[in-house]
Amino acid sequence: xxxxxxxxxxxxxxxxxxxxxxxxxxxxxxxxxxxxxxxxxxxxxxxxxxxxxxxxxxxxxxxxxxxxx
Numbered sequence: 001x002x003x004x005x006x007x008x009x010x011x012x013x014x015x016x017x018x019x020x021x022x023x024x025x026x027x028x029x030x031x032x033x034x035x036x037x038x039x040x041x042x043x044x045x046x047x048x049x050x051x052x053x054x055x056x057x058x059x060x061x062x063x064x065x066x067x068x069x
Contacts, residue, residue: 033068033069034068034069036068037065037068037069040052040061040064040065040068041065
């Protein structure tokens with residue numbers, strides 16, 4: 001009976017670890033996406049601002065920013 005409880009506890013711990021790994025991966029992707037979206041919204045240099053506002057690229061970068069956010 002005690003081995004059954006240990007096995008059950010081990011399985012629950014393994015399942016919890018898998019779920020936590022998935023959440024950590026999801027959090028990392030969400031955080032990276034947010035940081036990219038923030039960068040597209042607030043570029044660091046004047047050249048980057050000009051590039052993002054260039055008529056050729058403007059709608060593409062806005063679309064990317066929207067998707068990331």
